[in-house]
Amino acid sequence: MKPVVAIVGRPNVGKSTLFNRILGRRAALVANLPGLTRDRNYAEAEHTGRVFTIVDTGGFDPHAKEGMLALMKAQVALAVEESDALVVVMDAREGLTPLDEAVWSIVRESRKRAYLAINKVDRPSDTPVVSEFYRLGVEELFPVSAENGGGVAELLDRVVQDLAAPAAEDLVAPDEAAGPIRVAVIGRPNVGKSTFANAWLGRERFLTSNEPGTTRDSVDASIVRDGREYVLVDTAGIRRRRSVEAGIERMSVARAIQAMERSHVTALVLDAVQGVTDQDKRLAALAIERGRGLIVLVNKWDLVHDGPKAGDEYARRLDDELAFASFAPRLFVSAWTGRNVGRFLPLVNRVFQNLFRRIPTHELNAFYREVIQARPPTVSGTRTARIRYLTQVEVNPPTILLFHGGAPIPNSYLRFVQNQLRVRYDFEGVPIRLIPK
16 A cells, blocks of 8 residues: 655645655646645655655645635645645744644644655755754754755655555556546536535545635545546636636646546536536537547536426537537536436446447448448549548547548548447547548
């Protein structure tokens, strides 16, 4: 088992910068802004061939009673509870503060193994100020510079040694189709993405509030159902490009799109009250363009009049508005009441299976004879497009090459072939790429 190490501390001491430094990549948003990180952010880290799970947390204020800081405090408490060890980060430039002392008191009460990292020791001249933190009663301090990496290796040496982290070669990496199924939850701000994610996970994993923009970074959560691991990624709300403000929101949107690109299945959350907007259409088109599986979740269904034919009427409107994504299954849910949330997992499994569906060559040959030879492309001027054969070359998404000669194959004919493939094979929720060659 990989040990879990959580990074905790008061706001703006450099926890996310240290998180990124340990991973060797920008896995968390960083900026000189207190409270930027709000949710728990998990990632697998490696040091000297040893692997462990590192958790970034929001700024911890033990005195917070209400508002966003109180919600963040609850998230940090959960991270402390599930971790094997804690890296407590404090700021050498600001010195030991009463809030630092309160955080350390909470950490000691948890009785977890703790390492006190004094951050922002960027120059040798900064080292003397570190001694002030011995007032906390610790035997060893770890001066570090998360910004330039100084002292981080020494800290990690002690962590992997004390926790007996397993060697990377002892962990078997599954192939993509057998590994965790990654599901990205995307949508406009305040449509209920985090609330739905929590409802599906069955716990308050993601921070939620009525304030638009509560989620700022893309945050993973793992869950095992029926022996299969799923990674659910909650993302920041994505507004129209011209409405996105520079700085933090622009970075949040970029991270949300990256999370979708790394996922197998994209769950697009719509607001049932507001209906389908132009931005919803853009997000659906983006998922299809990136070759991701797509499920459309119509959330807040409890706020819509639920007569016997309400669902049918709404589905017809969806068919009109999202005609280009007609292959995507639709699910009417209420994240608040839990309605139909349990039907999401079977949909994810089906779409994931279709994403890796491979049509045997003999079946494609039969398809060629019965569909393409029976109804070949129309003549373009004096030249005829002749399709010689088909072959599937990729999955995730399914990609089929159409080898042809003569005139180019019209797009209308490619759509016809695509539709016929969907009639014959189960590609629900999955874009099919047809590439003339």
